[in-house]
Amino acid sequence: MATSSSNTETSKGSVEVKRVALVGNPNVGKSVLFNALTGAYVTVSNYPGTSVEVTRGNTTIEQQEWQVIDTPGMYSIHTITEEERVAREILLKETPDVVLHVLDARNLERMLAMTIQLIEAELPVVLVVNIMDEAERIGLKIDLELLSQRLGIPVIGAATARKRGIEEIRLAISDYRCDSNNSKRFAYSRLLEHDITEVAGLMQADYVLSRRALALLLLQQDEEISALVQQSEGDRYPIVAEKVREIAFKRRESFHLDLSMERKEIVRKLIKQVFFAPEKRVVTLSERLSTIAVRPLTGVPLLLIVLYFGLYKFVGEFGAGTVVDVLEGKLFEELFNPWITGVVKGLVPWEIIQELIVGEYGIITLGIRYAVGIILPIVATFFIFFSFLEDTGYFPRLALLVDRMFKHIGMSGRAVIPMVLGFGCDTMATMVTRTLETTRERVIATLLLALAIPCSAQLGVILGLLSMAPGALLVWGVCMLLLFILVGLLAAQVMPGEPPMFYMELPPMRMPQFTNVLTKTYTRMQWYFMEILPLFIIASVLLWLGKVTGFFEKLITAMTPVMASIGLPKETAVAFIFGFFRRDYGAAGLYDLQSKGLMDARQLTVAAVTLTLFIPCVAQFLVMKNERGWLTASAIGIFVSLFAYGSGFVLNKFLLLTGLLA
Amino acid sequence: MICGFCGHEFDENDGIKGCGGCSGGCHNVHCPRCNYKNPLEPALVKSIKKLFIKNDKGDKL
Numbered sequence: 001m002a003t004s005s006s007n008t009e010t011s012k013g014s015v016e017v018k019r020v021a022l023v024g025n026p027n028v029g030k031s032v033l034f035n036a037l038t039g040a041y042v043t044v045s046n047y048p049g050t051s052v053e054v055t056r057g058n059t060t061i062e063q064q065e066w067q068v069i070d071t072p073g074m075y076s077i078h079t080i081t082e083e084e085r086v087a088r089e090i091l092l093k094e095t096p097d098v099v100l101h102v103l104d105a106r107n108l109e110r111m112l113a114m115t116i117q118l119i120e121a122e123l124p125v126v127l128v129v130n131i132m133d134e135a136e137r138i139g140l141k142i143d144l145e146l147l148s149q150r151l152g153i154p155v156i157g158a159a160t161a162r163k164r165g166i167e168e169i170r171l172a173i174s175d176y177r178c179d180s181n182n183s184k185r186f187a188y189s190r191l192l193e194h195d196i197t198e199v200a201g202l203m204q205a206d207y208v209l210s211r212r213a214l215a216l217l218l219l220q221q222d223e224e225i226s227a228l229v230q231q232s233e234g235d236r237y238p239i240v241a242e243k244v245r246e247i248a249f250k251r252r253e254s255f256h257l258d259l260s261m262e263r264k265e266i267v268r269k270l271i272k273q274v275f276f277a278p279e280k281r282v283v284t285l286s287e288r289l290s291t292i293a294v295r296p297l298t299g300v301p302l303l304l305i306v307l308y309f310g311l312y313k314f315v316g317e318f319g320a321g322t323v324v325d326v327l328e329g330k331l332f333e334e335l336f337n338p339w340i341t342g343v344v345k346g347l348v349p350w351e352i353i354q355e356l357i358v359g360e361y362g363i364i365t366l367g368i369r370y371a372v373g374i375i376l377p378i379v380a381t382f383f384i385f386f387s388f389l390e391d392t393g394y395f396p397r398l399a400l401l402v403d404r405m406f407k408h409i410g411m412s413g414r415a416v417i418p419m420v421l422g423f424g425c426d427t428m429a430t431m432v433t434r435t436l437e438t439t440r441e442r443v444i445a446t447l448l449l450a451l452a453i454p455c456s457a458q459l460g461v462i463l464g465l466l467s468m469a470p471g472a473l474l475v476w477g478v479c480m481l482l483l484f485i486l487v488g489l490l491a492a493q494v495m496p497g498e499p500p501m502f503y504m505e506l507p508p509m510r511m512p513q514f515t516n517v518l519t520k521t522y523t524r525m526q527w528y529f530m531e532i533l534p535l536f537i538i539a540s541v542l543l544w545l546g547k548v549t550g551f552f553e554k555l556i557t558a559m560t561p562v563m564a565s566i567g568l569p570k571e572t573a574v575a576f577i578f579g580f581f582r583r584d585y586g587a588a589g590l591y592d593l594q595s596k597g598l599m600d601a602r603q604l605t606v607a608a609v610t611l612t613l614f615i616p617c618v619a620q621f622l623v624m625k626n627e628r629g630w631l632t633a634s635a636i637g638i639f640v641s642l643f644a645y646g647s648g649f650v651l652n653k654f655l656l657l658t659g660l661l662a
Numbered sequence: 663m664i665c666g667f668c669g670h671e672f673d674e675n676d677g678i679k680g681c682g683g684c685s686g687g688c689h690n691v692h693c694p695r696c697n698y699k700n701p702l703e704p705a706l707v708k709s710i711k712k713l714f715i716k717n718d719k720g721d722k723l
Contacts, residue, residue, distance in 0.1 A: 026695075032671050053694065161671070390666040417667060417698055428699060435697035504696070507669020520666070523701035527689045 017058075017065045020173050021096035023087055023118070025111055026073030027505040028104045029130045031055075033160040034070040037170070052086040061174040069096065077117045077213070078220045085224065091123060092208050092228075098176045100169070102128045105135035105142060105157070108275055112267045113260075116186055119151060121213035126154045126172045133159035134508075139278035147274045152184035185212075186266045192258065195219060195247045202240045205232035218244045219255055286509040293397035293509070296404075303401065306394070310385040312463060312473070315456075319381030320464020324591075328373030337365050356544045367540035370588040371533050378460030380525055386424060386456070387520035391512035395420055396504060403502055409488025410444045410495065412437070412502035418445050422453035424524070426583070427620040429453070434627060440497040446628055447491055450620065451640050452484040454612045457532075457584030461591050462608045468594075469601035471661055472608075475651075479609050483647060532582065535619075539581040552577075566648040567656070571598055572607050582617040601661040602652070610648030615641045663691070667698035674702070 020037075022030045038057025047054045055070040071090050072083035079085045091099065101118055103111035108129065118125045129142060148155035154172045158165025187193065199215035207214055207228075217225040218240070226244075230237045248255065292298040341358040348354050358365045389395065395416065403413030415436060422429035426449050433445040454462060466473040546552030559573035571593055579586020590607055593599055599607065615621070615637055624633035655661055664671050670693055690699045 027669070029671070393669060395667050396669070414696075417696065421699060432697065432699060504668060519703060519707050520701050522707065523689065523704050526704060527701075 017067050018098075019067045019069060019094060019096040020098040020100060021069045021071055021090055021094070022100045022102055023071050023074060023091070024102040024114070025075055025104070025107075025505075027507070028102050028111075029160045030070055030073075030102045033100070033102060033128065033130070033158070033166075033169070034068055036160055036163065036166045038068050047086045047089070050082055050086055052083050054086065054090070059170075061170050064174060066173065069094065074114070076114055077121060077209075078217055078222055079224070088224075095208055097124060098173050099123045099125050100128055100173070101125055102130050102160075105129045105132045106138065106140065108135075108142065109267055109271055112270060113263045115151065115153075116263060116266060116270075117213065119153060119184060120186065120210065120216070122210040124176060126156065126169075126176060127151065128156050128158050128160075128165070128169060130158050130160055130165075132157045133162055133164065137282075138284060139282045141276040143274045143276075147270070150184070150270050150274065188259075188262045188266075192262060195251075199240065199243055199247070202236065202243055203229065203233060204236060205229075207232065216259065219247060220259070221248065286511075290393075290397060290506065290509045293394060294400045294506075296401065299397070299401040303398065306389070310389065311382075311459070312467065314385055315378065315381045315460045316463025316467050316473075319378045320460045321467070323377035323381065324374055324464065327377055328369065329595075332369045332373040337369065340364055352548060355548070356541070359544065359547075361540050361543035361547060363537050363540045363544075366543070367536040368533075370585060371529070371536045374461065374588045374591060375457045375532060375536075375584050376525075376529060378464070379457050379528055380521070382456035382460055383424070383521045383524045383528075384517065387517045387524070388512050390520065391510070391516045393507050393509040396506050397509070399502075399504070400506070405485075408492065409448075409485065410492030410497065411441050411488070413504075414502045415441060415445050418449060419453060422449045422455065423459060424456050425528070426450070426453060426455050427617070427623050430620055430623045430627060438497060440495045443495065443628060443632060444488060444491045446624055446632070447636050447639070448484060448488060450615075450624065450636050451487060451613055451643065452480055454480075454587075455583050458587040458612065461584070461587035462612065465587075465591055465594050465604060466608060469604055469661065472601050472605045475605050475655075475661065476608050476612075479647070479651060480612060483613065483643075487643070532584070535582055536585060539578065539585055542581070543577075562645070566606055566610060566645065567652040568603055568607055568610075568648075569593075569598055572603075575607070575611065576614065579611055579614055580618065582619070583611075583614075585617075586611050586614070602655045605661060606648050606652045606655065609651055610644050613640065613644035613647055615644070663700060665693035665696060665698050666700050668693060668696040670695040 022034055024030050034055060034057065037059050043056050045054065045056075046052065052072050054072070057068050057070075059066050059068055069090055071087035074084040074087040076084070077088055077091075079088050090096070099118060101115050103115070115125065115127055127147075129144060129147075132142070135142065142157065144155045144157050154176070156165055156168045156172055158169060160166065188196070196212055196215045196219075199218055200211040203211045203214065209217075214225060214229060218229060226241070229240060233240060251258070292302055337358070344358045344364075345354055348357070355362065357363055360366070398420070399413035399416035401413075402416055406412055406415055415433075417435070418429040418432040421432055429449050430446055433442045433449070436442045436445055462476065463473065466476055543552060546555065555577060556570060556573045559576065560570040563570055563572050563576075572590075575586050575589030575593060577586075578589040590604075590611060593607075594604060621633060621637060624636060628636070663674055672694055674691055689702050689704075691702055692699055
């Protein structure tokens with residue numbers, strides 16, 4: 001029998017504070033319920049001795065102060081992960097007055113197994129069947145009253161995201177009366193009951209959890225529970241341990257499976273006439289789409305369709321084509337630049353200053369034109385596309401889709417987060433690689449970001465540029481994909497290690513909300529633009545300095561043989577020098593060269609591939625240094641530069657030899 | 663706010679802010695569960711939304 005310890009805290013002014021703990025699987029709406037119960041004032045702290053965060057807040061129900069504890073997600077009281085261990089520690093050590101078990105109504109059958117464990121442990125449980133709105137939408141019906149009778153605990157139906165059921169939950173917390181006589185006992189098979197009785201009968205100390213629950217945990221070889229029982233039983237422990245060993249030997253490894261099957265059977269009986277699913281389950285469009293997105297056979301074609309319409313048609317053709325033509329071609333080149341040049345030349349008598357403001361590399365005629373005329377429309381269309389996809393819930397499905405492929409290159413599906421972010425900005429994405437599980441995974445992701453993931457602006461310009469030359473975009477795309485896989489495979493070979501684990505619960509796919517997409521696009525664009533504008537101006541000043549001192553000309557002359565060796569005109573060196581400041585600045589430079597008719601399709605493709613692979617911009621290099629250290633960052637920088645040149649060289653020879661794109 | 667990647671719903675204050683990565687100040691909040699970088703709502707958008715909420719309340723009254 002579990003001890004019913006009085007755990008009410010007495011704080012200043014002798015106010016008794018009771019505790020309520022929220023437990024349940026991840027993604028069942030615990031945090032939403034926590035926020036609804038507590039309001040704004042909460043404290044987040046690491047659970048002692050762990051890196052797991054636990055959130056606590058306070059609320060008053062019927063003049064009673066309650067501390068609400070949002071525990072980390074757990075699937076069972078037989079713990080596996082650190083999060084689960086912390087959640088159980090809270091139940092064991094903080095002995096809450098009420099345990100709110102929150103579960104997802106759509107997965108009632110799967111999640112009720114934990115409710116049974118909590119009741120079996122004689123904890124003061126209130127069951128919250130959450131996400132009822134979604135369950136009802138797909139035609140599920142749950143008789144909550146009958147379920148409550150069968151479980152012997154209060155059961156509340158809720159949809160916390162819609163504030164449904166919150167008042168009932170508050171009432172259930174305040175009205176909860178621990179009645180151990182009323183607690184239900186779920187019977188297992190005769191054999192298992194015999195084992196439980198034998199082990200439980202040997203324990204004599206007082207515990208927070210019932211001896212029946214402890215016996216089951218001991219039989220599951222739970223080390224922490226073994227240590228707890230050893231400490232509590234003292235001299236009697238060897239007898240308990242011997243009995244557990246004896247049963248474990250008899251049952252061998254089948255115990256876990258047997259227990260799980262028996263619990264399933266109990267749940268099956270429990271939900272009979274409680275849970276009604278329509279004969280033909282209503283499969284919603286979002287579920288159908290979700291299945292299509294994660295299965296390789298359908299997911300890959302879907303990804304290609306998304307990329308074709310989203311990136312190629314919308315960002316490439318519309319953003320980098322139509323909108324840039326209007327903004328850069330018409331507005332800047334035909335109207336604004338001639339006007340501002342005239343104004344500046346009229347106002348400023350010194351040619352050198354005129355050159356700085358409105359010259360070939362002038363702050364306005366180059367820096368601002370690039371930023372506003374070329375980069376802004378491309379980034380805007382890219383962020384609209386990105387925010388739209390993000391709001392549909394497609395990204396986690398993409399992570400699952402590529403997980404298997406990523407494992408071969410030493411990463412897991414989790415690495416999709418920095419890779420996807422890399423298409424926005426590689427610098428930020430490099431910083432996000434710190435969230436990956438292993439050092440090996442972090443280094444490989446950093447390398448691939450530096451090498452083969454073009455940022456949004458660069459990608460947009462390249463898509464816009466290459467879509468004008470038939471076949472060029474295909475060659476560029478195939479090159480980038482092959483090099484991404486090749487370098488990943490090589491890196492995974494050079495840095496051997498265990499493939500990282502990755503699993504995540506998929507949030508539902510949803511119809512993107514116009515206001516969400518708009519807000520996210522606006523926010524991203526605002527900060528992106530504020531970040532690039534000063535850098536573009538600084539780059540223009542440096543280029544102007546290079547020009548007036550003659551250094552820039554010398555640099556271009558020095559780079560001419562290198563450019564020639566990969567079949568590019570010497571003017572391309574300018575784009576590469578731009579690219580070192582920022583990748584998107586370099587891509588805009590290529591755009592300029594192409595519009596002046598200086599490159600054919602082959603040269604354009606070679607330049608695009610080389611520039612995409614080329615050394616990351618200064619900011620990304622600095623972040624690489626911060627995240628991975630000087631040595632790794634320098635090694636990646638050197639490798640990327642040589643690899644970019646080598647790939648350009650081979651591609652140029654290949655295109656010349658085959659006559660492709662001629 | 664709801665994380666754009668894993669769908670985890672969290673309070674803006676629970677997310678990880680100020681990692682120092684963004685030049686020009688912090689304008690993102692990383693999801694406490696998957697660390698995805700979610701953009702913070704700009705003050706302008708917040709005030710517009712507040713305006714609408716106030717109007718809604720006003721209408722109901």
